[in-house]
Amino acid sequence: MSIKYVAEPFRIRSVEPIRILSREEREAKIKQAKFNVFQLKSEDVYIDLLTDSGTNAMSVGQWAGIMSGDEAYAGASSYTKLEAAARDIFGYDYVQPVHQGRAAEKVLFPLLLCEGKFAISNMFFDTTRAHVELAGGRAIDCVVEEARNPGVRAKFKGNMDITRLEALINELGAENVGVVVMTITNNSAGGQPVSMQNMRDVALICKKYNIHLNLDAARYAENAYFIKRDEAGYEDKSIKDIVAEQFTYADTCTISSKKDGIVNMGGIVGVKDGSSELVPKVKANCISYEGFYSYGGLSGREMEALAIGLYEGIEEDYLRYRIGQMEYMASKLDENGVIYQAPVGGHGIFVDAKAMFPHIPYHEFPAQILALELYKEAGIRCCDIGSFMLGNDPDSGKQLESEFEFTRLAIPRRVYTQAHLDVVVDALVAIKDYASSIKRGYRITWEPEILRHFQAHLEPIV
Ligand code: F0G
DSSP states (O other): OOOOOOOOSSOOOOOOOOOOOOHHHHHHHHHHTTTOGGGSOGGGOSEEOSOSSSOOOOOHHHHHHHHTOOOOSSSOHHHHHHHHHHHHHHOOSEEEEESSHHHHHHHHGGGTOOTTOEEEESOOOHHHHHHHHHTTOEEEEOBOGGGGOTTSOOTTTTOBOHHHHHHHHHHHOGGGEEEEEEESSBTTTTSBOOOHHHHHHHHHHHHHHTOOEEEEOTTHHHHHHHHHHHSTTOTTSOHHHHHHHHHHTOSEEEEETTSTTOSSSOEEEEESOTTSTHHHHHHHHHHHHTOOTTTTTOOHHHHHHHHHHHHHTTOHHHHHHHHHHHHHHHHHHHHTTOOBSSSOOSSEEEEEHHHHOTTSOGGGOHHHHHHHHHHHHHSEEOEEESHHHHOBOTTTOOBOOOSOOEEEEEOOTTTOOHHHHHHHHHHHHHHHHHGGGOOOOEEEEEOOSSSGGGTOEEEEOO
8 A cells, every 4th residue: 555645844945947858868868878877967867866965955044054154264163063063963072074975984994994904884885895995994794684685574674783793803803803884874785774772782792892883874864763663662762862872882973964964065074082092183184185174175154054954854854754755655666566675765765676687697787777777768867786886806806796786766855756756656667567578788898996887888788
């Protein structure tokens, strides 16, 4: 049965026209883009679900904040405001603004990792994995078994596999593990939440072995909403309290504020203990890479908008509507037999392209096929989170086989309406009906060495 759409807890005051090209035009544009959705122009896209990152609509309050940003090089009042908001919500002593999440990783990870060290996560996002490797480390994913089965519904499929984590630490030697990273929500596993119990268990293990725990908290508010909805004992707690508890378990956090901070640009490195020796080192790296530590790569107006967005992102009405959008789409896909990572996560639908194209091998990139079909079918842009994104083994250079072949339809915050979501569902159902007629996938004709999916050229195999 379909779930009722939760009406927007806002009205729309400013609009941005979009248009749809004809099928012939779309086919020509995607060919020109070398069958890589990142090479498409935004004006040629009808509904853009490439990412929920930095694609958010800001509120009137945030736009008003933009006008009062303090652009001083040092000690801007907008920094003080951001620091106060972030301390209030996350409870960390030191708040370092940076321009986005990967900048936070670039500032923090070289302080924790070096050649020969390991980083273990419930699952690394691709840029996070890249920054582990750039710092000389090796990244290991350690997600629970349930996550590997998209069709099987389980709560908190984003959790760390605790037994395996401890076994890995013993196998590698605790002294060789530079950092454990808890990613909330677990983006690569489908925006799946992590339970508070799991965070507590991971923190205990890190304490036992004296290993640094970092929270990769791009979607901490969506994670908190799931904890309130699904974890015993949290039903009556406020989102703000749940968010704060999540942060108590880690030593540091890296945040891409382009997600739950509801801004277009921004990020944070947080250090829980202000007297930690990490603080001056974070400041020093920030000055080298990002800018002086009271702005860290952001303008005053961006810090002002973020300080306001941090509060809007934890409003319960907003989160009910936001997660409601995912639940609405998921219920329509259930009715039509489209398989996705279920139950649906916090920031999009991760369609199981392996289930839609069971006859296509991983090295012909089933999730990329579906992404390209969605553009051709309805002008929708989304991306592969599968073998195409995973790339080649850094040692052997061979194509790796991803555990998942997901096509991710990420939903920007406060941007698309129910009717847009219906267009997306209809397109997915139409493609499912002709999926068996697509016999072959794509091959790569050119690729860069790192993060190849952004730039690679592809061609259809005929
Ligand atoms: N960590 C997670 C879990 C992320 O999802 C992202 C970005 C980052 C770190 C890096 O942040 O983009 O601000 O530098 N995810 C985006 C996405 C790009 O589309 O999922 P960033």
